Amino acid sequence: MSDNAITDTLQPDGFVGIVEDWSADKQAFQVPWGKAMMWIFLLSDTFIFSCFLTSYMNVRMSTTVPWPNPSEVFALTILGNHIPLVLIAIMTFILISSSGTMAMAVNFGYRKNRKATALLMVATALFGASFVGMQAFEWTKLIVEEGVRPWGNPMGAAQFGSCFFMITGFHGLHVSAGVIYLSIITFKVNRGDYDRSNNYEAVEIAGLYWHFVDLVWVFIFAFFYLW
Amino acid sequence: MDATEQHPISIYLKIWFLLFVLSTLSYLVDYFGFQGLLRWGLIITFMLLKAGFIIGIFMHMAWERLALAYAILAPPLALLVLISLMAIEAEHTFLTRLLFFDS
Numbered sequence: 001m002s003d004n005a006i007t008d009t010l011q012p013d014g015f016v017g018i019v020e021d022w023s024a025d026k027q028a029f030q031v032p033w034g035k036a037m038m039w040i041f042l043l044s045d046t047f048i049f050s051c052f053l054t055s056y057m058n059v060r061m062s063t064t065v066p067w068p069n070p071s072e073v074f075a076l077t078i079l080g081n082h083i084p085l086v087l088i089a090i091m092t093f094i095l096i097s098s099s100g101t102m103a104m105a106v107n108f109g110y111r112k113n114r115k116a117t118a119l120l121m122v123a124t125a126l127f128g129a130s131f132v133g134m135q136a137f138e139w140t141k142l143i144v145e146e147g148v149r150p151w152g153n154p155m156g157a158a159q160f161g162s163c164f165f166m167i168t169g170f171h172g173l174h175v176s177a178g179v180i181y182l183s184i185i186t187f188k189v190n191r192g193d194y195d196r197s198n199n200y201e202a203v204e205i206a207g208l209y210w211h212f213v214d215l216v217w218v219f220i221f222a223f224f225y226l227w
Numbered sequence: 228m229d230a231t232e233q234h235p236i237s238i239y240l241k242i243w244f245l246l247f248v249l250s251t252l253s254y255l256v257d258y259f260g261f262q263g264l265l266r267w268g269l270i271i272t273f274m275l276l277k278a279g280f281i282i283g284i285f286m287h288m289a290w291e292r293l294a295l296a297y298a299i300l301a302p303p304l305a306l307l308v309l310i311s312l313m314a315i316e317a318e319h320t321f322l323t324r325l326l327f328f329d330s
Contacts (some may be wrong), residue, residue, distance in 0.1 A: 029295045039299050049304045054313050061317035064324045071257050089254045096250060100243035103285045104236055149316035204287075211285045215278055221250075226257050227267070 038205045042212045047175075049216050051221055052167050059159040070153035070225050073146065074138070088225050091134050095175075098127030099214040101185065102182075106207040109200035114189060117203060121186040124210060128179040135172045139165075167220055174213050181206055242284045249273045249280075 013021055029036040060067055071084040078086065105120035142148045142164070150165050160205040185206045194200045253273040256266055283289040288296055 029298070030292050031295060039295065043299050043302060046303050047306070050303070050309070054306070054310055058312065058313045058317045058320075061314065062324065064328065065323065071260075075281060085254065085257055089250070092250050092254075094242065098234065098244045099246070099281065099285055100239060103239040104241070107236055107239065114303035155326065208286055211281055214285075215281045218274055218277045218281065222253065222270050226253060226270050 032201050032205075035208070036204050038208045042208065045212065045216075049167075049170070049219070052163075052170060053219065055180055056163040056167060056224065059163065060157070065156050065157040068160045069151065070227075073142070073148075073155060074091040074225065085225060087134060087138055088221065091131055091138075093192060094127050094131050094134070095214050098124045099211050100130070101127065102207045102210045107202045109189070109194070109203035110201055112195065112198075112200065114192060114195055117200070118186055118190040120185050121182055121189065121203070121206075124178050125182040125186065127181065128210075128213075129176050130177050132172055132179065135168065135175075136174075138205050139168075152173050164224070167224060169212070171216055171220060174216065181209060238284065242280050245280060246277055249277050 010018060034096050072084075074084050074088050075082060076082040077083075099118045101123045105117050105124060108116040108120060140159050148161045148164065150162040185202055188194065189200075189203060194202060231248075250273075253270055256269045256273075261269065288300070
């Protein structure tokens with residue numbers, strides 16, 4: 001080809017070529033880079049959680065020992081009433097509420113309303129922290145009272161414990177990290193960083209992460225607790 | 228960013244309420260002890276609806292350009308292959324265990 005020479009001078013080979021190609025002035029996603037990168041991170045996280053849930057499906061389908069009934073395992077007696085799965089239901093509502101306040105925080109961020117954004121993010125972080133607290137209570141009850149271990153439990157299939165601790169533990173870790181992440185962004189919102197840069201993108205990006213944590217819980221709730 | 232700024236707060240309150248309703252409904256599936264296909268069908272339906280509202284409205288995917296939406300939403304479809312393979316494998320393990328460990 002006649003224009004090979006021109007192309008060669010414009011596009012160097014080797015390692016420099018890799019750097020040139022990846023840093024070239026081409027843009028596929030018409031969004032701020034931070035947002036695109038957060039989406040791609042969340043995509044990778046989707047695969048991690050899916051691997052956990054798929055392996056849970058695999059061991060639950062292949063065991064010949066009956067699976068413990070989650071409805072009973074996670075039941076609580078409140079004021080003399082035996083209510084199945086009640087703590088999990090409350091945790092679900094708390095996480096959904098935190099998603100609601102986060103979505104509104106993002107909206108107020110775009111309206112450049114510093115105070116409302118900061119307050120709603122504090123509410124989100126508090127909901128998140130209370131979720132982790134309830135999870136700690138749930139784990140304690142399961143380990144101390146029910147005798148659930150990663151290698152076995154008195155109620156049935158031994159795989160129940162390992163699936164439970166891995167899946168909810170990894171999710172709880174995400175919530176905890178999210179609370180820290182939100183606290184940092186809230187601090188910066190409150191300090192007026194995003195008013196000075198006139199750009200509340202960081203709030204929306206933190207929001208994406210937080211909604212994802214809620215999204216993962218939707219799947220855990222359906223497949224682990226309700227199935 | 229584009230359409231994001233113009234959304235009224237009320238849309239988030241409505242979705243919030245809707246998610247509460249859907250969660251309550253899926254909790255009631257367990258509370259009333261539905262079993263079999265009805266149970267699994269309802270659980271999956273409510274789960275997918277909730278996931279759709281969270282991704283579409285809360286995460287604003289409904290208003291993003293298709294290039295981004297497809298790049299993020301299409302790859303997880305590969306998981307269906309993983310799930311199918313693991314289900315076949317689990318079935319095989321189960322039958323093998325019945326054959327050799329049955330006592």
